[in-house]
Amino acid sequence: MDDVYDGCSSQEDLGTDEGWAEEDFIDDDDDGPVSGGAPSSAGAEAGPSSSGKADTWRVMGMEQIKKLQVEAISHVTSLTGCSKAKALALLVNYRWNDERVLSIMADKGLDALYESVGLPTEAPHPAPATSGSEEVTCNICCESVAPNKASSLAPDCSHIFCNDCWKQYLSVGLSEGKGSQLRCMGYKCGAPCDFDKVMALLKGTLEAKRYQEALLQSYVDDNNTARFCPSAPWCGNVIVVESDPVCEPECSCSTVFCFKCGRSPHSPCTCEMWTKWDEKISGDSETRSWIIANTKPCPKCTKPVEKNGGCNHVTCKCGASFCWLCGEQTGMTHTWKSIEGHTCGRYKDELDKKISEAARSHKRYMHYFERYKGHSDSHIREKGRRQELKDRIAERMESGVDARDYTWLQQALHQLITARGVLAPSYAFAFFFFGNDMYKDDFDASTNTRNQNLFEDQQAMLEAEVERLSDLAEKCIAALVAEEEDHAAVQSLRLEIINRTVSVESRIIHFYNMVQELLDQLQTCSAHIAMYKPQKNVKIN
Ligand SMILES: [Zn+2]
Ligand SMILES: [Zn+2]
Ligand SMILES: [Zn+2]
Ligand SMILES: [Zn+2]
Ligand SMILES: [Zn+2]
Ligand SMILES: [Zn+2]
Ligand SMILES: [Zn+2]
Structure with missing residues (x-):
C-alpha cells in the first residue's frame, strides 16, 4: 500500500508544507463524490434489481478524503471538548468511526474512553512559558x-x-x-x-511531507469503511462504503474489486471460500504429485511424512509414530519386521477404504477445477476478443469506412465477460458448499442434495445461455473482422445477440439470488456475497 500511496506525492496538494491547519483542507473544487452503481448494461428490461438496495459505496479523491478526516476530527473535538491531538489519537484507535468514539463516551464516560487507548486523563497543565531567557x-x-x-x-x-x-x-x-x-x-x-x-x-x-501523508493515509488504512483503489498504477481514488463492506465496487478508473478482501472480484464465492480455493489451486502440481507418491499423512497432525530408510516404523516431526504400510498410529517399540502390539492385516479393509476415499476426493476436485479453468480461460479469450473488436471499430471509424454503431456487440461481449467471471468462481463455490466439509454441520444429506440440484440446475441454465451468446458473438465478430466484411451476416445476428445479452444478465441475477438464499440457510455461521451490479464503465471506443 505504501508504494501505491506514493503515487499521491506527485499531487501538488500533498507536496506543500503549509501544515495540517484546517484551512488546508478546504477544497474549492466542486467535484462531488462519484456515486456507485449504474444503468444496466443490457437495458432496463434486464430483470429485477438484484438487491433492491441503493448503492452503498462512493468513489472519492484524496481532497474529499481530507475533508472527511477534518469533519471527523472536529466532530469529536466539538462533542468531547478535547484537543485535536487527542481526537486524532481516539479516531485512529477506533478506526475513524467517530460515532463509536462518541457512543463509548456516552456509555462509559470520557476518562474511560481516554484510558481505553492509553491517553492521559488529567486536564492539560499549561506549558511553562518559554519566552523568558532562562535556559x-x-x-x-x-x-x-x-x-x-x-x-x-x-x-x-x-x-x-x-x-x-x-x-x-x-x-x-x-x-x-x-x-x-x-x-x-x-x-x-x-x-x-x-x-x-x-x-x-x-x-x-x-x-513534514511524510507526516502529512501518513495522517491522510491513516484515514484509509485504519478505517473499515475505506479502501484505496487497487489499480496499478494507482488512479488516485479511494472507495468509501456506507455500511456493508461485502460489495464489489467499481472505481471511476473501471477497476472492480472485492471491497472486503481487496482482491479481484470473486462473487458468488465468499472471501473465505476464495482464499481456500486460491490455496488449493496454487500449489505446484509437480511437488504435489511427488508428495502423494512419496509421503504419507501423519495420523496425528496430517502433515506429509517421508519414509526414511527401510523400516516400516516412521516417526513424524510432531512425535507421532505410525506404520508405513497401513498409516495407523503405533507405539515406539519395534524391530525391522514388526511393531510391538501392531498387526497390519486387520486394517486391510480400512486401507482400501482410505485409498478409494482419496481417489474419490481427487476426482471430485478435478471435476470442479476443470470447469473453473474452462470458464477462466474463456474469460481471458473473450477479453481479448473485446479488445480486438474495439480496435477494429476504431480503425474503421478513423478511416471513415464505417460509422455504424456496434455498441450492442460490445455490450454483448461485456455481458459475456461478466458471466464468465460469475461462472468460474461458481465452481469453487460448489466445491466448498456441497463438499460436506466447510459447512458439514449445516446441512443433512438430503438437504445438501436438494440444494446441490437446485444450484446445478441454475448454473446449467446460465451456462447454456452463455455458450449460446458466446457462439453468436464469435460468428458475428468473425463476419465483422473478415477481410471482406459480411455485412448481411452481421445484421442478421444483431437482434438475436441483443436478446441473448438481456437473457444472460437476467440469468445472472437469478443465479445470485439463489446463491444468497443458500447462504441464508447456514446455521453455524452467516455468510453473504457481493450482489450482482451491472458495471457502468462499459468502455465504448
Ligand atoms: Zn508528555
Ligand atoms: Zn535533547
Ligand atoms: Zn481506481
Ligand atoms: Zn473478497
Ligand atoms: Zn505428525
Ligand atoms: Zn526402525
Ligand atoms: Zn501397519
Whole structure:
C-alpha cells in the first residue's frame, strides 16, 4: 500500500508544507463524490434489481478524503471538548468511526474512553512559558538550550525537550510508520502530539511531507469503511462504503474489486471460500504429485511424512509414530519386521477404504477445477476478443469506412465477460458448499442434495445461455473482422445477440439470488456475497 500511496506525492496538494491547519483542507473544487452503481448494461428490461438496495459505496479523491478526516476530527473535538491531538489519537484507535468514539463516551464516560487507548486523563497543565531567557534542560540529551530551541509538542502535557531530540524522535517514528500515532517523549506520558506543532517543527523537511501523508493515509488504512483503489498504477481514488463492506465496487478508473478482501472480484464465492480455493489451486502440481507418491499423512497432525530408510516404523516431526504400510498410529517399540502390539492385516479393509476415499476426493476436485479453468480461460479469450473488436471499430471509424454503431456487440461481449467471471468462481463455490466439509454441520444429506440440484440446475441454465451468446458473438465478430466484411451476416445476428445479452444478465441475477438464499440457510455461521451490479464503465471506443 505504501508504494501505491506514493503515487499521491506527485499531487501538488500533498507536496506543500503549509501544515495540517484546517484551512488546508478546504477544497474549492466542486467535484462531488462519484456515486456507485449504474444503468444496466443490457437495458432496463434486464430483470429485477438484484438487491433492491441503493448503492452503498462512493468513489472519492484524496481532497474529499481530507475533508472527511477534518469533519471527523472536529466532530469529536466539538462533542468531547478535547484537543485535536487527542481526537486524532481516539479516531485512529477506533478506526475513524467517530460515532463509536462518541457512543463509548456516552456509555462509559470520557476518562474511560481516554484510558481505553492509553491517553492521559488529567486536564492539560499549561506549558511553562518559554519566552523568558532562562535556559531549558532537555531530559533526553541533558543539554541546556535557549528556550526557543526547545518545545512541548503535546497539548495535554507540559514536557519540554530540545528541538534536536524531538526531530530525531519524530524521524524515527515516521520511518517506523507511526506517523498517525506520535506521542510525547516524556517517560510514561503518552500524550499525543499536536499536528500543527509537529508541522511547525518539521517545516521545510522531507519528514513534514511524510507526516502529512501518513495522517491522510491513516484515514484509509485504519478505517473499515475505506479502501484505496487497487489499480496499478494507482488512479488516485479511494472507495468509501456506507455500511456493508461485502460489495464489489467499481472505481471511476473501471477497476472492480472485492471491497472486503481487496482482491479481484470473486462473487458468488465468499472471501473465505476464495482464499481456500486460491490455496488449493496454487500449489505446484509437480511437488504435489511427488508428495502423494512419496509421503504419507501423519495420523496425528496430517502433515506429509517421508519414509526414511527401510523400516516400516516412521516417526513424524510432531512425535507421532505410525506404520508405513497401513498409516495407523503405533507405539515406539519395534524391530525391522514388526511393531510391538501392531498387526497390519486387520486394517486391510480400512486401507482400501482410505485409498478409494482419496481417489474419490481427487476426482471430485478435478471435476470442479476443470470447469473453473474452462470458464477462466474463456474469460481471458473473450477479453481479448473485446479488445480486438474495439480496435477494429476504431480503425474503421478513423478511416471513415464505417460509422455504424456496434455498441450492442460490445455490450454483448461485456455481458459475456461478466458471466464468465460469475461462472468460474461458481465452481469453487460448489466445491466448498456441497463438499460436506466447510459447512458439514449445516446441512443433512438430503438437504445438501436438494440444494446441490437446485444450484446445478441454475448454473446449467446460465451456462447454456452463455455458450449460446458466446457462439453468436464469435460468428458475428468473425463476419465483422473478415477481410471482406459480411455485412448481411452481421445484421442478421444483431437482434438475436441483443436478446441473448438481456437473457444472460437476467440469468445472472437469478443465479445470485439463489446463491444468497443458500447462504441464508447456514446455521453455524452467516455468510453473504457481493450482489450482482451491472458495471457502468462499459468502455465504448
Ligand atoms: Zn535533547
Ligand atoms: Zn508528555
Ligand atoms: Zn481506481
Ligand atoms: Zn473478497
Ligand atoms: Zn505428525
Ligand atoms: Zn526402525
Ligand atoms: Zn501397519
